[in-house]
Amino acid sequence: MNKTGVFIVMLLIVIGGAGWFFAENMPQRGAPMTGGGMNPPSDNTNTQSSSAEEKALPIPPLLEDKNPEQGKAEFDLIAQEGTTEFFNGKESDTYGYNGNYLGPVIRVRNGDDVKVNVKNELSDATTVHWHGLEVDGTEDGGPHSGIESGETWDPEFPIEQPAATLWYHPHLLHKTGEQVYKGLAGMFIIEDDISDSLNIPKEYGENDIPLIVQDKQFSSDGTFEYNLNRHDIMMGLQGDTVLVNGAVNPYLEVPQGKVRLRVLNGSNARTYNFKLSNDQKFHQIASDGGFLEQPAEMTNVVLSSAERAEIIVDFSEFEEGDTLELTDQGTPFMSFRVTGEEGHQADLPGQLTTIEEINPSEAVRTREFVFQGMGRNVNINGKQMDINRIDEVISLNETEIWEITNEAGGMMGGMGGNGGMIHPFHAHGVQFQVLDRDGNPPPPNETGWKDTILVSPGEKVRVIATFEHPGVFMYHCHILEHEDAGMMGQFEVE
Ligand SMILES: [Cu+2]
Known part of the structure; x- marks a missing residue:
């Protein structure tokens, strides 16, 4: 800063709010404010231009069930290419299911027999994986269930698990990252007698709201592409x-x-x-695989890639016109505008469901999964994904403990702590319970069913599961760039 600049800053400090002085005497009024971080507290011009761009949250439609018969459901899903306007007047090439970006919500009930007709209208092959669904390997939609361009895939499966918020997305070998990034993902909701009976908000789109949170790297022209630089290969595309x-x-x-x-x-x-921007407490009522036994009171919730949390936020103390923001690390990315309408008032049930704890003594063995390597060398137990190799064989209906260790951060962690990579571990076709994290019991919001679990650098997490569905399934890191690079293996239940 030159001497004049220093003088102006000092003058500002000395005379404080004497704006008239600058209005009368500054030759280029406003100039120091744009460059010097000295914006006045209420800059109406900025507020108006940003609010003009704000959009109402799009609510994905519920996909029509074509089968009127009770206990059966049938859906049509089309993977297609399109364009999406994320910023006014700027179109980006995207993928979507039954639309240009993301997909409709598939909602089913426990006990339903479900059929999905998936048509691939992309120019590339794809698959549709039902993330969190407990189905046989042939219906799971992993890399073995490729659908060529122009072809269809019609999986049929019964729903045999409690109410939960799951999702669906592609799982093509080496292409999952690209296809999800371009927009292929949708929510898959299971309801059951318990979710019906609980006095909790459940009017879809009114007080029961899906929030699919994703990050993108946009170019200045408002488009995005899937191009990985060295940093993305290391850390995943952020x-x-x-x-x-x-x-x-x-x-x-x-x-x-x-x-x-x-x-x-x-x-x-x-x-x-x-x-929440006011640090207000909320309650988590469900994790990946369904309701927790009791609502967990929290001020923040950490979710790694593919994890889900159902949370209840109470807006009763607000007045019409009030706003509240949802933040990540303190940075807002969406807002809530409170209306004059009276909403759901009932206290949360103290007990949401009962979860039968799997006793570790039922486990027939402990299997170890060590996440190692960096960049293109990421691997599990020293091996990278080979579609022609089954890594682990499990007997049908047996219970096992899986011990997941994250050693991949070791080298960088030694260089200064935060260089270590987290790895979200996901297993297909099964929901597990968390036994411990480095020997400590899991936090309350990880005491329910899970299918994806964040494993921090140097950490060891033990989970337990009973494998009730036969077939070939994947286990992998859910950082999609790690998965695509080979941080994935196959287990067969037989
Ligand atoms: Cu990873």
Whole structure:
């Protein structure tokens, strides 16, 4: 800063609010304010231009069930190419299911026999994996279930698990990252007698809201592409713009009452630390695989890629016109606008469900999974994915403990702590329970069913599961760039 600049700053400090002085005497009024971080507290021009871009949160439609018969459901899903306008007047090439970006919500009931007709209208092959669904390997939609361009795939499966917020996305070998990033993902909701009977918000789109949170790296022209640089290969592709249901900085109008948010981290690699802008407490009622036994009171929730949390936020104390923001590490990315409408008031049930704890003594063995390597060398137990190799064989209906260790951060961790990589571990076709993290019991929001678990650098997490579905399934890191690079293996249940 030159001497004149220093003088102006000092003058500002000395005379404080004497704006008239500058109005009368500054030759270039306003110039120091743009460059010097000295914006006045209420810059109406900026507020108006940013609010003009704000969009109402898009709510993905519920996909029509074509089978009127009770206990059966049939859906049509088309993977297709399109364009999406994330910023006014700027179109980006995207993928979507039954649309240009993301997909509709598939909602089924426990006990339903489900059929999905998947048509691939992309120019590339794809697959559709039902993330979190307990189905046989042939219906799971992993890399073995490739659908060539122009072809169809019609999996049929019964729903045999409790109410939960799951999701679906492609799982093509080496191409999962690209296809998810371009927009292929959707929510898959299971309801059951328990979710029906609980006095919690459950009006879809009104007070039961899906939030698919993703990050993108946009170019200055408002488009994005899937091009990995060296940093992306190491850390997974992490963008600077957060989208919710495909919208940048959207707002949601909420009634004065409790609202249920089904939060899905649908990002390729990023881990979020969600918090409300006023540090207000909320309750997590469900994890990946369904309800927790009791609501867990929290001020923040951490979700790594593919993890879900259903949370209840109470807006009863707010007045019409009030706003609240949802933040990641303190940075807002969507807002809630409270309306004059009265919302869901009932207290949360003290008990949501009962979860039968799997006793570790039932486990027939402990299997170890060590996450190692960096960049293109990421691996599990020293091996990279080979579609022609089965890595682990499990007997049908047996219970096992899986011990997942993250050693991959070792080298960089030694260089200064935060260089270590987290790895979200995901196993297909099964829901597990967390036994411990480095020998300590899991936090309350990890005491329910899980299918994806964040494993920090140097950490060891033990989970337990009973394998009730036959077939070939994947286990892998859910940082999609790590998965695509080979941090994946196959287990066969027989
Ligand atoms: Cu990873």
